[in-house]
Amino acid sequence: MRAAETPPTTNPRIRVTDVRLLSDNWYTLHTTTFDIQAADGSWSSQSRETYDRGNGATILLYDVDRRTVLLTSQFRYPAYVNGHPDGMLLETAAGLLDDDDPETAIRREAIEETGHRVGEVTHVFDAFMSPGSVTERLHFYAAPYDAGTREHAGGGLVDEGEHITLVELDIDAALDLVESGGIIDAKSIMLLQWAVLRGPFATR
Ligand SMILES: Nc1nc2c(ncn2[C@@H]2O[C@H](COP(=O)(O)OP(=O)(O)O[C@H]3O[C@H](CO)[C@@H](O)[C@H](O)[C@@H]3O)[C@@H](O)[C@H]2O)c(=O)[nH]1
Numbered sequence: 001m002r003a004a005e006t007p008p009t010t011n012p013r014i015r016v017t018d019v020r021l022l023s024d025n026w027y028t029l030h031t032t033t034f035d036i037q038a039a040d041g042s043w044s045s046q047s048r049e050t051y052d053r054g055n056g057a058t059i060l061l062y063d064v065d066r067r068t069v070l071l072t073s074q075f076r077y078p079a080y081v082n083g084h085p086d087g088m089l090l091e092t093a094a095g096l097l098d099d100d101d102p103e104t105a106i107r108r109e110a111i112e113e114t115g116h117r118v119g120e121v122t123h124v125f126d127a128f129m130s131p132g133s134v135t136e137r138l139h140f141y142a143a144p145y146d147a148g149t150r151e152h153a154g155g156g157l158v159d160e161g162e163h164i165t166l167v168e169l170d171i172d173a174a175l176d177l178v179e180s181g182g183i184i185d186a187k188s189i190m191l192l193q194w195a196v197l198r199g200p201f202a203t204r
């Protein structure tokens with residue numbers, strides 16, 4: 001069951017009065033009406049649309065010795081329709097959890113999308129990526145990769161329409177791309193910045 005269908009009751013200042021399904025195609029879109037109590041004690045009513053595609057996980061693959069990271073490139077229509085010149089986004093490997101726990105899911109996505117069977121993974125943090133409208137909680141991971149973890153060429157599930165190519169970048173080149181707009185995907189920017197601030201490329 002999707003999160004939007006079962007409104008929580010833990011916040012006494014929120015009283016859900018109506019949940020309506022607007023779309024149930026690939027994922028679901030609901031509109032929810034709720035009463036909300038302001039700091040001065042007064043109540044008002046709000047309606048908010050909620051897009052629910054489940055939760056996801058993403059992973060930064062890094063090689064400290066070679067100072068590289070392994071990213072994916074794939075076509076993202078929502079970015080294309082909103083001004084990205086060709087919609088081909090450089091991203092850390094990622095996928096929806098489906099019915100798996102986050103670590104199982106990210107190991108599955110790493111092998112499907114990059115061809116690398118990762119060993120120990122580091123859980124970095126979790127984040128709501130678009131909390132005004134999208135329910136998704138994204139779980140962030142990092143793991144080393146090298147020739148020894150490579151099992152196949154990667155590329156995603158072609159049966160499901162995934163056409164993923166791999167892009168290996170020097171970590172400094174990747175950070176330059178963040179500044180120039182060549183990397184414009186939030187989860188990837190967050191993991192690359194973590195990698196140099198607190199992660200495998202931090203100088204501490
Ligand atoms: N037919 C159809 N297929 C869809 C639709 N939406 C998604 N799919 C398919 O569903 C699969 C989703 O692939 P994943 O690898 O599990 O997810 P993702 O698209 O990479 O999403 C990841 O990145 C997103 C963007 O950063 C994240 O939002 C998401 O949580 C996840 O981490 C892909 O095969 C994709 O083609 C749709 O509307 N129609």
Ligand SMILES: [Mg+2]
Nearest residue numbers: 093094095113
């Ligand atoms: Mg994916």
